[in-house]
Amino acid sequence: MLAPLAAGGVARPISDSRRRRITGQKGVNRGRGDASGLSAGLTIVAAILVGTGIGYGLGSLLDAAIPVALAGAAAGVVLGFYAVYVRFIRQ
Secondary structure (H helix, E strand, C coil): CECCCCCCCCCCECCHHHHHHHHCCCCCCCCCCCCHHHHHHHHHHHHHHHHHHHHHHHHHHCCCHHHHHHHHHHHHHHHHHHHHHHHHHHC
16 A cells, blocks of 8 residues: 655655554564464364274274264264364454
8 A cells, every 4th residue: 555645745654553543453474374264174073084983983883883973973063162172263
């Protein structure tokens, strides 16, 4: 963003400290985005995979691997969303 023309007729960039005073916002985070969405998604996927694995392992012992694995995946979805809620929302 450029400032209005100065006395010499040359536009100059607005510094971050001046922008902060004008808009009340902190400096722009250039080049690095917020990774909380990626972390939340990976947490949910990891919980689903862990729940499925545990369910498959327990189901293999009971000769019902697939149904118990599906139940473990469902439990993983619930626990994954709860983990995201605790980590990112409730803080």
